[in-house]
Amino acid sequence: MLFKESIISALSSIRSNIVRSFLTTLAIIIGTAAVIAVIGLGSSANKALDEQIDDFGPRTLVVSPGQNRRGAVTKGFIPLDIKDAYALEKNEEHNWMISPYISRNRQVKFNNANINQRIRGNLPIHFKVRGYDVEYGRIFNDDENFGRKRVVVLGAAVPKELKTSPQNILDKEVLIAGTGYKVIGILEEEGNTGWQSPDEELYVPLLTGAQRLFGTKNVDSINIGVEKDANVDEIMMSIERILRAQHDIGPGADNDFNINDYSQFSDLRRQATGIFTALIAGIAGISLVVGGIGVMNIMLVSVTERTREIGLRKALGATHKAIMSQFIVEAILLCVIGGCIGVFLGTSVLYLLASFQDWPFAMPFSAIVGSITFSAMVGLFFGIWPARKAAKLDPAISLRYE
Amino acid sequence: MIISTQNLKRSFQVGSEKVEALKGINLSVEKSEFLSIMGPSGSGKTTLMNIIGCLDTPTEGTYHLNNNLVNDLSDDELARIRNKEIGFVFQSFHLLAKNSALNNVMLPLKYAGVREDNAITMAKNVLDKVGLTNRINHSPSELSGGQQQRVAIARALVNKPSIIFADEPTGNLDSQTGDDVMNLFKELNEQGQTIILITHEEDIARQSKRIINIKDGLIESDYKI
Numbered sequence: 001m002l003f004k005e006s007i008i009s010a011l012s013s014i015r016s017n018i019v020r021s022f023l024t025t026l027a028i029i030i031g032t033a034a035v036i037a038v039i040g041l042g043s044s045a046n047k048a049l050d051e052q053i054d055d056f057g058p059r060t061l062v063v064s065p066g067q068n069r070r071g072a073v074t075k076g077f078i079p080l081d082i083k084d085a086y087a088l089e090k091n092e093e094h095n096w097m098i099s100p101y102i103s104r105n106r107q108v109k110f111n112n113a114n115i116n117q118r119i120r121g122n123l124p125i126h127f128k129v130r131g132y133d134v135e136y137g138r139i140f141n142d143d144e145n146f147g148r149k150r151v152v153v154l155g156a157a158v159p160k161e162l163k164t165s166p167q168n169i170l171d172k173e174v175l176i177a178g179t180g181y182k183v184i185g186i187l188e189e190e191g192n193t194g195w196q197s198p199d200e201e202l203y204v205p206l207l208t209g210a211q212r213l214f215g216t217k218n219v220d221s222i223n224i225g226v227e228k229d230a231n232v233d234e235i236m237m238s239i240e241r242i243l244r245a246q247h248d249i250g251p252g253a254d255n256d257f258n259i260n261d262y263s264q265f266s267d268l269r270r271q272a273t274g275i276f277t278a279l280i281a282g283i284a285g286i287s288l289v290v291g292g293i294g295v296m297n298i299m300l301v302s303v304t305e306r307t308r309e310i311g312l313r314k315a316l317g318a319t320h321k322a323i324m325s326q327f328i329v330e331a332i333l334l335c336v337i338g339g340c341i342g343v344f345l346g347t348s349v350l351y352l353l354a355s356f357q358d359w360p361f362a363m364p365f366s367a368i369v370g371s372i373t374f375s376a377m378v379g380l381f382f383g384i385w386p387a388r389k390a391a392k393l394d395p396a397i398s399l400r401y402e
Numbered sequence: 403m404i405i406s407t408q409n410l411k412r413s414f415q416v417g418s419e420k421v422e423a424l425k426g427i428n429l430s431v432e433k434s435e436f437l438s439i440m441g442p443s444g445s446g447k448t449t450l451m452n453i454i455g456c457l458d459t460p461t462e463g464t465y466h467l468n469n470n471l472v473n474d475l476s477d478d479e480l481a482r483i484r485n486k487e488i489g490f491v492f493q494s495f496h497l498l499a500k501n502s503a504l505n506n507v508m509l510p511l512k513y514a515g516v517r518e519d520n521a522i523t524m525a526k527n528v529l530d531k532v533g534l535t536n537r538i539n540h541s542p543s544e545l546s547g548g549q550q551q552r553v554a555i556a557r558a559l560v561n562k563p564s565i566i567f568a569d570e571p572t573g574n575l576d577s578q579t580g581d582d583v584m585n586l587f588k589e590l591n592e593q594g595q596t597i598i599l600i601t602h603e604e605d606i607a608r609q610s611k612r613i614i615n616i617k618d619g620l621i622e623s624d625y626k627i
Contacts (some may be wrong), residue, residue: 002512002513002515005509005512309498312498313513314457314481315455315457315484315490316484316490316509316510316557317481317484317514318481318513319477319481320478321478322513394458395457395484396457399457399492399496
């Protein structure tokens with residue numbers, strides 16, 4: 001009942017000085033709002049990253065050319081050959097998709113439009129590894145690859161760049177580096193991710209590209225699509241074994257190629273986001289502490305103002321503890337109310353920001369509970385001194401305080 | 403014997419000077435007495451009330467309340483005695499402005515740890531006794547001065563204290579309502595309530611049964627009416 005009395009008395013005191021209470025908690029409100037918004041921003045960024053990775057389809061490992069080293073001596077750049085890709089494909093230990101590619105920029109012409117665009121020579125399986133689907137027509141097949149046929153699949157943005165529409169360019173010929181290629185398909189819009197712009201590219205069969213367009217048998221890199229739950233370490237070891245045999249690398253010698261697991265990068269990015277979030281949230285948290293000092297200040301004023309009330313309560317039998325709890329509860333309540341308003345404000349700001357920027361909205365429940373708890377702790381910490389001051393007042397003197 | 407003091411002294415340090423407010427008070431009060439403590443301001447009557455009201459402790463001498471020595475009790479033990487044994491009525495009523503009459507009367511019960519439903523019943527009973535049955539949900543600003551003082555008296559009575567201290571209880575009231583309040587005190591005294599009135603008004607003091615005059619920290623006279 002005493003605790004209830006403390007709450008009622010605190011609420012009535014806050015209500016009777018509503019403007020002062022609001023101004024006092026303003027720093028707490030802003031602090032909590034900032035903390036909440038920053039933490040929410042961090043987790044929204046991570047959620048966006050997750051969605052991007054999901055878009056990526058199955059997990060992809062990338063084998064790229066490296067350097068041949070013997071000890072400290074670098075012997076030059078060793079390319080990856082199309083044959084390396086076929087050697088990997090012949091292996092049947094793993095359920096993987098081997099997708100080598102070569103890409104270069106070439107002039108592309110259609111009617112009067114003339115653009116310089118990225119041309120990518122790849123196997124039909126590339127579209128599956130990347131999870132790209134056609135919107136018009138079809139993708140090329142293995143026969144067209146082995147036959148070095150002059151066919152091309154366009155990224156979604158290419159028709160527009162050639163000043164035409166998908167319907168008008170499908171089944172027509174475009175000139176790539178002066179030679180005619182038949183447009184057999186146009187991809188759906190995929191959206192551009194950090195290091196790729198699939199909508200901007202033109203896709204030709206790998207062997208067509210190698211022989212007719214680029215004049216090389218060396219591939220830029222080999223993408224290897226593996227299943228999400230695949231044992232990546234084991235797969236990397238298989239790749240290494242096959243390519244070492246292929247490149248005739250003796251025992252003890254270094255690899256002349258690199259294998260990267262790009263999902264590692266997203267882990268790194270996630271970590272960086274986490275550190276950054278913690279840092280800014282920490283800085284914002286300082287304003288909560290500053291707000292606590294404001295609360296302490298106002299509580300001291302309140303104790304002085306209510307000296308007679310404290311004297312009366314003591315005369316009626318309030319113990320040291322009862323007076324302490326009354327004022328501490330008031331300080332905590334001030335901070336918690338401020339914290340709740342701040343959470344609401346921070347969440348709203350994040351929600352608005354997320355909807356304007358088209359980000360996913362994520363607000364961890366733990367952040368909400370955490371910041372309100374922290375506000376309560378601030379109230380407790382900065383409420384103790386004023387409350388002690390109140391509890392120590394001499395009842396005989398404070399009853400007659402003017 | 404409810405109150406018994408021997409050679410009660412209280413001094414205050416004012417700057418570098420030591421001021422003796424009480425210079426040796428010997429006072430005994432029996433149960434069901436109705437007495438007035440009179441004296442001009444500065445005579446020490448407020449200091450005496452603070453000490454026998456357990457709001458303050460003496461620097462010398464002994465004070466027994468209900469045959470218990472209260473000199474050396476801790477602040478919290480004194481708070482408990484004030485809560486259980488003493489009811490205060492003040493000149494300026496000292497009600498909590500934002501609280502209803504009922505809540506004001508319940509306050510001592512809250513500090514006594516009485517359960518809320520019991521406290522409500524007890525508070526309603528005493529408000530009944532002082533004639534405010536229909537005013538229990540009014541806040542002090544909605545009550546007249548006389549009604550406010552009745553709420554304060556109800557609050558003083560609610561824990562069934564051994565003594566009621568009334569410090570100039572009619573000082574802020576017109577003579578008519580002042581008389582009403584005095585009649586209420588007389589009525590309570592007839593029911594056996596011990597009441598100590600602190601006043602500087604002769605005609606108020608005359609309505610009690612015993613008058614003690616304090617002057618310069620000593621009892622000057624002590625007589626029954």
